Amino acid sequence: MKITEIRLHQLSMKMKTPFTTSFGTQQDRFITIVEAIDETGRSGFGECVSGEDPLYSEEFMDASIIAMKKYFAPMIIHNEIDHPDEVWELFKPFKRNNMAKAAIEGAVWDLYAKQNDMTLAEAIGGQKTQVEVGISLGLEETDELLLEKVKEKVDEGYKRIKVKIKPGRDVDMIRRIRDRFGDIPLMADANSAYTLDDIETLKALDAFDLMMIEQPLAAGDLIDHAKLQKQISTPVCLDESIDSYQAALGAIELGSCRIINVKVGRVGGITQSIKIHDLAQKHDIPLWCGGMLEAGVGRLHNIAITTLGNFTLPGDTASSSRYWYEDIITPEVVAKDGVVQVSSAPGIGAEVDFDKMQQYLKQTDVITE
Numbered sequence: 474m475k476i477t478e479i480r481l482h483q484l485s486m487k488m489k490t491p492f493t494t495s496f497g498t499q500q501d502r503f504i505t506i507v508e509a510i511d512e513t514g515r516s517g518f519g520e521c522v523s524g525e526d527p528l529y530s531e532e533f534m535d536a537s538i539i540a541m542k543k544y545f546a547p548m549i550i551h552n553e554i555d556h557p558d559e560v561w562e563l564f565k566p567f568k569r570n571n572m573a574k575a576a577i578e579g580a581v582w583d584l585y586a587k588q589n590d591m592t593l594a595e596a597i598g599g600q601k602t603q604v605e606v607g608i609s610l611g612l613e614e615t616d617e618l619l620l621e622k623v624k625e626k627v628d629e630g631y632k633r634i635k636v637k638i639k640p641g642r643d644v645d646m647i648r649r650i651r652d653r654f655g656d657i658p659l660m661a662d663a664n665s666a667y668t669l670d671d672i673e674t675l676k677a678l679d680a681f682d683l684m685m686i687e688q689p690l691a692a693g694d695l696i697d698h699a700k701l702q703k704q705i706s707t708p709v710c711l712d713e714s715i716d717s718y719q720a721a722l723g724a725i726e727l728g729s730c731r732i733i734n735v736k737v738g739r740v741g742g743i744t745q746s747i748k749i750h751d752l753a754q755k756h757d758i759p760l761w762c763g764g765m766l767e768a769g770v771g772r773l774h775n776i777a778i779t780t781l782g783n784f785t786l787p788g789d790t791a792s793s794s795r796y797w798y799e800d801i802i803t804p805e806v807v808a809k810d811g812v813v814q815v816s817s818a819p820g821i822g823a824e825v826d827f828d829k830m831q832q833y834l835k836q837t838d839v840i841t842e
C-alpha cells in the first residue's frame with residue numbers, strides 16, 4: 474500500500490461534564506484524528522489519545538503532534554507498506570511516544586482493512602459480533618452525587634461500574650455503593666494514588682468483593698504490585714504499568730496483577746496489543762479494553778480490539794453520548810444494555826463525519842513528504 478498524504482485534524486471538544494481522577498479534573502479534550510490517504514484517495518483513520526498534560530503518562534498532545542509530524546507520518550509516506558504489522562518495526566528506532574505511533578498505525582490498519590474490504594475486527598483476527606462494555610465514573614464532589622451517577626448507569630444496563638478512588642475517597646465510598654446497590658459488578662481505579670504504606674486501606678477494600686482494583690501503585694512499580702497482590706484477595710489490574718509487551722511479560726512473571734487493561738495507544742498500537750493479547754491468553758490473564766476519553770474514531774478502534782477472544786471482561790468504551798453532545802462519527806457508538814454491536818461496514822465501521830467535526834476543528838496539518 475502506498476500512502477501519499479497524512480492529515481492531522483486537531484480538535485478541541487468539550488465533555489458534557491468534568492471528569493475527575495486521582496491525578497486531576499478535565500472537561501476540555503484535545504484530540505488529534507489521523508487521516509492516512511492512499512493513492513486512490515481512500516482514507517483510513519486513527520485517533521491520538523494523549524492527554525493535554527503529562528498526568529496519566531509522560532505523553533502529551535503537543536508532543537505527540539510534533540512526533541507524528543516530524544517522525545512517524547513522514548516514515549509512512551516514504552516507505553511502501555504491505556501490512557500494518559510492519560509499522561511498529563518501522564517506528565522502532567524512535568523510542569516510546571507510543572500514543573503518537575499508535576495513532577498513525579491505527580489509521581494504517583483502518584486503511585488496510587478498507588482496501589481489503591474487511592472490518593477492522595476481521596483484519597486483526599477478532600471473532601465477536603458484539604462486545605460487552607462497562608462505564609468509568611469519575612470522582613464527584615460528594616459520595617451522594619456519585620451514588621446518583623451509579624444509579625443512572627446501572628439503570629442504563631452497563632455490564633460493570635468502575636469508580637475512581639483516591640486516599641480519603643475509598644473504603645467508605647465503596648461501602649456506600651455496595652450498601653445502596655448490592656452485588657453489582659463493581660471495580661475501583663486508583664490511577665497510582667497509593668503506595669505500600671497504604672496497605673491497610675487496600676486490604677480493607679477486600680471486604681467489598683470488587684472485580685478488581687486498577688493501578689493502585691506507581692506505573693513503574695511492578696515489584697510493589699507483586700508484593701501487594703500477595704497480601705490482598707482482590708485481583709490487581711494494571712493499566713499505566715503496561716506500556717509495552719515487555720512490561721506485560723514482567724508483570725505476569727512477577728505476579729504483579731491478575732488482570733490487564735489494554736489501551737492500544739499506551740502500548741504503541743494494534744500490533745503490540747495483539748502480541749500482549751496472545752501472551753496474556755497463554756498465561757490465563759483476562760483482558761479488557763480501557764478508555765482515554767476518546768471521540769468516535771478511538772471508540773471504534775477500542776470496539777475492534779475487544780473482538781479478540783481473551784478480552785473477556787467488559788471494557789470502558791461506553792456510548793459516544795457518555796462524553797459528547799455530538800460525536801464526530803456517523804453512526805455514533807451506542808451501548809444498549811451494556812452491549813455494543815460490531816459494525817459490518819469495512820474498516821472501523823462508521824464514517825468520519827467532517828460536517829460534525831467542523832465545529833471542533835482548530836487546525837489541520839497536511840504532511841505529504
Ligand code: OSB
Binds near residue numbers: 790
Ligand atoms: O485510568 O482508565 C483510566 C480516562 C483518562 C485517562 C485514564 C483513564 C480514564 C478513564 C476513563 O478511566 C475511560 C473512558 O471512559 O474513556
Ligand code: MG
Binds near residue numbers: 664687688712713
Ligand atoms: Mg485506569
